[in-house]
Amino acid sequence: MDSVAPPPPVPLGSRLAVPVDVERVEARITFDVAAQVAAVEATVEFVVQGYDGCPALDLRQPVDSFLLDGQKFPGEAFSPEDLGGGPGSEMRVIDDPLAAWSRHRLELRYQLATPAAEGSAPLGWVAGAGVRWDFWMSDLHPGRYLEMWLPANLCEDRFQLKLEVAVEGGGPHVLISNGTEYQAGPNEWWVDYPAAFTSLSPMLVLRPEEEIEQRRIPGLVTAKVAESDADLEANEADIKAWLACNESRYGRWVHGDHFTCVLWGPGRGMEYDGATTAAVGAVEHEVFHSWFGRGVKPARASDGWIDEAWTSWATNSRRRELGRFAVEELSLEEPPVVLYPPNPWSRHTPIESYREGSRLFAGVAHLLGGAPQMRTAMAAWYQEHAGGFVTTEGLELHLRERNAGVSALFRRYVHGQGE
Ligand SMILES: [Zn+2]
Incomplete structure (x- = not known):
């Protein structure tokens, strides 16, 4: 099976929460070691699937405000809703009805916090030296795939992901992933993950150089x-x-x-x-x-x-x-x-x-x-x-x-x- 039918829409009061096809996610995360703050800028391109309604996707990070097709919305307009998956399986529903099959762009800015999902881990700041961070996903609890850190869809959706990572003010770091990594400068990378990936696919580990040792042989x-x-x-x-x-x-x-x-x-x-x-x-x-x-x-x-x-x-x-x-x-x-x-x-x-x-x-x-x-x-x-x-x-x-x-x-x- 090469594609998976999206889940059905779900009535929420007078609204209808509808599935989307996420086509592309692009994000830049800047770790400021002195301030111990990680700032994220993320954009999502998606297509509403099959029904007129309010699009559902997920992100387990606090959002104060966001732009949808360039128009500013308050953070409450991207709130978690139970669509029937049970406790912890809430999706964030954008409070704006969109036409079936229409294409949109969501722009989000936020600071990384410990993801709102069971068993997730906080960022590991190392004073003066840098940051320990990895995606640390899990199948056992809802919301423990990419959506912990970046906007993403349910795990049946394939999408392109490009992630830029920069560490400012720390010592040298090592980034290891299962995408294609490009070193853009000291402590600055971008990673392209294959388009066949879904939210449960990408791996990323970021560590101060002295905390990781690696070997590379063919394969x-x-x-x-x-x-x-x-x-x-x-x-x-x-x-x-x-x-x-x-x-x-x-x-x-x-x-x-x-x-x-x-x-x-x-x-x-x-x-x-x-x-x-x-x-x-x-x-x-x-x-x-x-x-x-x-x-x-x-x-x-x-x-x-x-x-x-x-x-x-x-x-x-x-x-x-x-x-x-x-x-x-x-x-x-x-x-x-x-x-x-x-x-x-x-x-x-x-x-x-x-x-x-x-x-x-x-x-x-x-x-x-x-x-x-x-x-x-x-x-x-x-x-x-x-x-x-x-x-x-x-x-x-x-x-x-x-x-x-x-x-x-x-x-x-x-x-x-x-x-
Ligand atoms: Zn297993």
């Missing part, structure tokens, strides 16, 4: 921040082995010419397109996500359970419960589980996806006749969609071709339906 950039005591060279060898194994087992790599891994202290693990920021123990899991999760991407946030469940089943994942490649009959007697939140504005991956989701794959593997059959089925599914989007429904159809019993398991342990 692989590895780095570690000061909190990590990892052996960079040993990790490089492990990552090369996992990349080669995943490619031969599941199919082609779709993220350009290299993988980027920034090693972190304990507790960290997040996947990006062809990249990760992770503690050593999570790296195998995160490398795997460059096939499942970011090589094929969830068509909606609600499809995100697939990649956590499957990655937990298939790697030596710290979140797995059964052994990897488990094969175990799953009866229809256990309590139902919701891994796919049904509302199209829902924006999180249920935490049960790791444990209950990998048990589900163990059960499917049992139906399919074993772990090799399970891997072969998923490799075929990956190859069919590599570089594109995947859905829960599509996965169920793919697997039920091999054993019709899959559908009963999906009904109960993905959609949470009892008898």
Whole structure:
């Protein structure tokens, strides 16, 4: 699937909140080390999708005022509204009805604060020296993709992103990303991210130079921040082995010419397109996500359970419960589980996806006749969609071709339906 239908419009009193297609985001962020202030100028070009109404997109930063097509609006005219996705999944709705299929330009200026999303981290100012900043995304809580820092759409929307970053008044910094970086001057960069990226794709790490070490070999950039005591060279060898194994087992790599891994202290693990920021123990899991999760991407946030469940089943994942490649009959007697939140504005991956989701794959593997059959089925599914989007429904159809019993398991342990 190469494009994903937007979620439906939602009535809000007399207004109608409508989805948009974000085409391009351009932003400049200037970190003033002496003042410990990060000023953002961002522009968004978008097209209203399908209905006349008030456009919905997101940004988890305070906005005092903004310009829409050059006209000034107060910040309240860009307020969070629950469109049915539940607590934390609010979208910001621009309080100005626009015509279906019309194209617009939103200009925002603000100072970066700790994003208004569960588990987000503040900017790490280092007095006199600079700033520690990284996107630090998460699937587990709504609003934890690019919208934490910059205006963005739901994760099914592809858009161009150009980001300029400048650090003023600090020592030398290093910027690492999974885009194409250009050094515009000392402590000044711009990064072009591929147009196929969505809000869950881009990775960026900015650190004072003395707090990060990196190695570059063909096909692989590895780095570690000061909190990590990892052996960079040993990790490089492990990552090369996992990349080669995943490619031969599941199919082609779709993220350009290299993988980027920034090693972190304990507790960290997040996947990006062809990249990760992770503690050593999570790296195998995160490398795997460059096939499942970011090589094929969830068509909606609600499809995100697939990649956590499957990655937990298939790697030596710290979140797995059964052994990897488990094969175990799953009866229809256990309590139902919701891994796919049904509302199209829902924006999180249920935490049960790791444990209950990998048990589900163990059960499917049992139906399919074993772990090799399970891997072969998923490799075929990956190859069919590599570089594109995947859905829960599509996965169920793919697997039920091999054993019709899959559908009963999906009904109960993905959609949470009892008898
Ligand atoms: Zn994961």
